[in-house]
Amino acid sequence: MAIDMARRTGTARESKVCGLGHLGWPLMTVALVLAFLALVPAASLAQSGIAGVVKDTSGAVLPGVTVEASSPALIEKVRSVVTDGEGVYKIVDLRPGTYTVTFTLASFNTFKREGIDLPSSFTATVNAEMKVGALEETITVTGQPPLVDTSNVVSQQVFGKTVLDSVPTTARMPQTYMTAIPGVNLAPSLTGQGLTTTAGGITIHGSRSRDSAVLLDGFSQSNWTNPGGQGFYWMSNPATAEELVAITGGARADQDLSGIQTNVIPKEGGNRYSGSAYFHYTNDKFLGDNRTETMKAQGIQINGSRQSWDYNPAVGGPLKKDKVWFFGSYRSFGEERNAGTLYNLTPTAWAYTPDPSRPPAGFLLSDRDYSFRLTYQASPRNKFSFYGSHQPRTWRSRDISSTTSPEATTWTPYIPDYLVQITWKSPVTNRLLLEAGGNYVNGVNLQRCNTKDDLLFSGPAGSAPDCSLPTAVETTTNARIRSAAGYGLGNGQGKGLRWKAAASYITGTHAFKAGMDLQSGSLHELQRHPGDYQVNLRNGLPTSLTLYSPFDYTNHLKADLGIYAEDQWTLKRVTLNLGVRYQYFNGYVAPMDEPANSLMVARHFDGVDQVPIWKDIVPRMGVAYDLFGSGKTAVKFTLSKYMAGETVAFTRSANPVVTSVTSVTRNWSDTNGNFIPDCALTNPLLNGECGIISNLNFGLANPRATTNDPATNRGWGARGYNWETSAAVQHELMKGLSVNVGYYRRWYGNLTATDNTLVRPADYDPYCITVPVDSRLPGGGGNQLCGFYDVSLAKFGQVQNNITLASNFGEEKDIYNG
Known part of the structure; x- marks a missing residue:
């Protein structure tokens, strides 16, 4: 509740x-x-x-x-x-x-x-x-109208400009305001580090983070790095926000996902010039330090902020009164933070040697934003809006930590990182409204050799790193030294194109709307590993190698199409909200030519179509009742179905490169102590100092790769879904103050399970255990306790997983009540 x-x-x-x-x-x-x-x-x-x-x-x-x-x-x-x-x-x-x-x-x-x-x-x-x-x-x-909406059944919370300016948050991101809503769960990564721009998921009423989304004027800003609407690099500029609207339940048919939809309503400007400015700065002078002199002498570092800043001016007004309005903003924000570690005095060697002569190591995250909106009233019946934003971000020494030495981090620029959006609205008559719009998001996360940290190259002679050297991991502490695990596109380059169009016909008693939304896009992933292998150490000595194949592939969303119709029908004090939505989803993998490296030749992988292809009919129903006819008390009920959020995650799981054997391990006995694998690494069998590789299909298709049951990825009704129902009462207590009490229930369908097809129930052998002798046990103990089962030795280690419907193994439930 x-x-x-x-x-x-x-x-x-x-x-x-x-x-x-x-x-x-x-x-x-x-x-x-x-x-x-x-x-x-x-x-x-x-x-x-x-x-x-x-x-x-x-x-x-x-x-x-x-x-x-x-x-x-x-x-x-x-x-x-x-x-x-x-x-x-x-x-x-x-x-x-x-x-x-x-x-x-x-x-x-x-x-x-x-x-x-x-x-x-x-x-x-x-x-x-x-x-x-x-x-x-x-x-x-x-005077003000009642605070209670007696027509709509949508559950929502509006954060006006006064609230946005007054409530302190750590990151000034739309999600951070959602904690003010009862029932919201917010990922800790969003509230951890000062002005961090880390993006995480938010959930409410049993929803899942993949079903949440951050929107700009109704359009998702996701760039496909995560399923559903939760993954993005670009973030809205807070100075451009007029309001935030959080839809938490009871969505209409024009909304595709079931989680929190955090919609940023951007400012348009106006017929007079106005502006604002926000400024924040702090540094380590405000940071407490409870280390003793002994602790400082031992090199114990503080893991805290060195400095953080946020400068965010904005201005708007008329280019031509009642005709063309503009609103623009610039933002510079970021944080520099200690990582609790020192620079490595021997970054090209096989052991970490702390260097107290240099300041402690840390990361620097720096963002800029250039946002501009233009509103054009072309005629009394035609209004156009354009929004453009470029947000270059740089991240020096990414992934640095107490177990990742500075030379093993990356320099990560997010360039390009932009969003463009255009909308059109036309009240053709006082009953017919036409509207259309679209946006395009392009964001990339590059991971390059960390040449931007000057302190990496300012140490004593011989202490400069070399990014071409193979990386090394001390397995007893999981500490990484010498170079980064890999370089490339990091989380990938996501490109998303979204379109919408709708027509509304309003008579007064009826408010009918029909429309469509369509999105397509891609996620490009690429990675290279220095030296093409990783050295695994135990107590400073080599024990094994991890060999890597390079990859360069793109997963595509061909179409995520929604076609809907809905009507808001007012019958005296009752308003029916009825809608239905058709959803079509189609992903594919294009043919790929993977490059060669020092361990393997170039390879070709065929494309895969219709992974997945889903078709669904989704009903949305709700009723609002003006209890006393005063507009101050409303009783509401909803029953709606939603499909699971998705972008290219499922498609990626079926990508032939992803399912191929991209890495293997092999034992290595460095008998001469030169830290060089004296063997032919291209020979997968035992030779020289190297053992046989762990999988002879290295770089090829994996015959034991996890597969997907067609029942989970093809046709009508195969996609994961959830039903949501709610009952709520809204009442205006006094002028300017209202209360909303609601009950919510959500249940999920088409749940999946992982089935090892090589092991069946008959392949498990029974066994017993001997109970310890103890006078406190029945009969004094010492007896056999049976009824336990374990996989037989003949089947031990055999794995061929298939993702299938959990209903094949009995009834599985996932239900939320609250």
Whole structure:
């Protein structure tokens, strides 16, 4: 059970100065037909609205009333609709801001409601009672509408600009604000080191981190390095955020994932110039040190921050009033941190020798961000928005630790690392809204020889490292010396292209929406190992080698397509939220030519299509009931199905290079003590000082590689999923304060299990154990205790794993209640 308390102030939302793929033709055809809106989708997850009923003083409903919502937040100034035959109206797709709603009808006084503070992803109820009189006479009412959304069933939390500026967080990342929501679990990596930019997963109500996503105006910023929406290099600039909207449950059919969707609503600028600036700096002068002089003499180092900084100015305003707005921001932030280790005096030798003459070693993480948004009201019916951001990041001495010597770290630039996004919206009539949009994300994590740490090369003569030397690991401590484990693309280069398009038809009683979203992309992975092998030491002496084959491959998402239709149907005090979504997912691996190295020749691997190919129908249902008709108390119920988050992780598991034998070990007896393997490393058999390699299929396809049951990766209903149901009550306690009490239940389906197909139940032999002799045991002990089983000697060590449905072995449940 979750209990939320929400308080809203009535402050204005305007910025203030605060001081300083690749698609096959059938899919392409479907996409183009559905995307009749020509461009690419606006962010439905960010849409707000105003809705209500208009009546006369006798209580009779009034059809045909013109309802206008105006706000400085709208570049078009005003949005208007007309009440339907039931006197109901809905104005959708509004920016967060302060609104005035005006109701006009011939032979009636004009009715005006002012000071409506509208947050993101919220439908405010604004009813009107109109009196018979002259149209020129206006009745004006000022005040906030109820805090309770009696139309939508989406569970969400909105963090306004005041909260974003006031609440201290360690990293100023969207995820770090989510800890204020009851029931949220946040990965520790997000809150560990000062201003770290580490990205981790967040979960709520039994969801999984792969199902969470961070969005920019409704578009995912993931770059495919992890399944679902959780992996990214690019991060939104906090100075550009107008609000954060966290959707935690009850999602509509236009949302694909079930976890927390953290949506950043970017600022647009406005008709007046405004700006802000954030500044933070600290260093090790503020760091405590409880080491004794003896400890310092022993070389014990402090593992703490040397300095951290964050400078983040922003400015926005009109290039042409009511026509073109801009908003831009620059950010420089990062951290330098001690690693609790010293530089190695002998980085090319086979042992670590601490060098107290140089300062302690550490890492330096430095980020910059250049973000710009342009909003263009091309005509009264056409609005375009463009957002571009480049975020180069550098990481000196990455992975340094007390067990990784400085010369064994890497220099890691994240270049390129950018996002571009464009949206288009067109209220064709006061009932028909067309919207479209898309974004492209390109991020890379390069791991190179660490030549950027000047202290690595400023030690005594002979203490400079050599990145071409084979790396070495002391197996008794797992300490790495000499060079990095590998160089290349690290977590890979992810490229993602996303498109959306939708059409909404709003009559007042009905708010119907149909649309599509489509994403495609790739993750390129590459790695080389210095010397093509690793030396494994025990107490400073060689015992074995680990041999590596190079790899260079790309996993592709051909299409992750969603087609949906949904309707919000208002029947007096009841609002039905009904939707259905079709999801199609198709990944593939292109043919690959792997390079040669000193241990093997070049190799070719055929591509693999349709790994996986999933098709699913996903229903979304919900009902909201205005309990007393006052708009201050709502009872809500939802039942929704979601598919498991995925990008290219499944495709990667079926990649022939990944499933090949990419590394092997072989014993090494360095009989002459020269630390050089005196043998023919290309000969896999026993020769010279080297033993036989651990797998004779080194560099080739692995006949014992883990396989996937087609029941888990092909066709209708094969994809992992979860159902979510919720029941909640929302009530406004007083002006500006509301409470939300909810119950949530989630259960998962198509769970998988790993089956060793070479070992069956009959291959286990029974055995007994002899109970110790002890007078406290029944019968004094000494008896045989049987009923235990172990794999037979004939099958010991035989492994051929297959990922299959857990239901093949009985009923497995994964259920959350809370």
